Amino acid sequence: MNYIIYLDVFWAVNTIMDIILLWLLGKIRKHAITKIRLAAGGIIGGFGACMTIYLRGIPIVVSFFLQNVVLAYGMIRISYKKESIRDFFFDLIYLYGLGILLNGFISTILNRNFPYRQNDSKVYAGLVLFIGALCSLIILFFWKRCRKFRIEEKNLYDVIIKNAGLCCRGKALLDTGNQLREPITKRPVIVAEYDVVKVLFTEELQNAILQFGSKEMDTVHPIKWIPYHSLGNRNGFMPGVYVDEMLIHMDEKEKIVGGVLLGIVFESVSTQKQYQFILHEQYITE
Secondary structure, three states: OOOOOOHHHHHHHHHHHHHHHHHHHHHHHOOOOOHHHHHHHHHHHHHHHHHHHHOOOOOHHHHHHHHHHHHHHHHHHHHOOOOOHHHHHHHHHHHHHHHHHHHHHHHHHHOOOOOOOOOOHHHHHHHHHHHHHHHHHHHHHHHHHHHHHHHHHHOEEEEEEEEOOEEEEEEEEEOOOOOOEOOOOOOEEEEEEHHHHHHHOOHHHHHHHHOOOOOOOOOOOOOEEEEEEOOOOOEEEEEEEEEEEEEEEEOOEEEEEEEEEEEEEOOOOOOOOOOOEEEOOHHHHO
């Protein structure tokens, strides 16, 4: 490619890309992020990139140390508060990794035939920034998704529910956000998918659960009314049924809990079908 990059454009592109990179690093590493600190870190990175033009004559070891250690240290220390040596070490690894990843994405995409003038530095710079910002959002999205899956997998337990000589089994997610309790007894509630636990109930009780909240509901059956409020601002009641016991497999041991209250839902509790129950944390911690 025969395009000309002027020094001011070169500085601006590197400064903004460093700000994007530091923002992405802060999101992934869960650092407190402030706009002024990110801007200062990006400006230092931009000037450091420009200095590489004037450092071509010095020994490569010195140049490498100044660019990849001193400059990176300055960018990270300015961008985030209270950085320990351990935090800086991991931030440095992530910074290099994310930088290589973004550079690879940008280089791969810009090597395609795009309808822009190859000698127009501003158009080229705009493409670099747009692709860099877009790829950063994509990286952050997939990072959060993978992290969510790792957390969920760590908090998954094999459970067996028993009632009246019948049993069903499945996976349960320990969710500290599940604060459901039966309003009178204050017993914690385990959210359970109806299709999984219906085998525990008689046909009459199944019909009563399916008719829950309707005029035809049979109030003779021991169904509790459990109020709930979801993150989507949905409010309502779910049917609650007591079962004999629940067995929770925890590492090498098994925990047995008697008189468990199930809150029945008629849809999947996991979008990825990874689990069928949502545990109240009291069943694990008590």
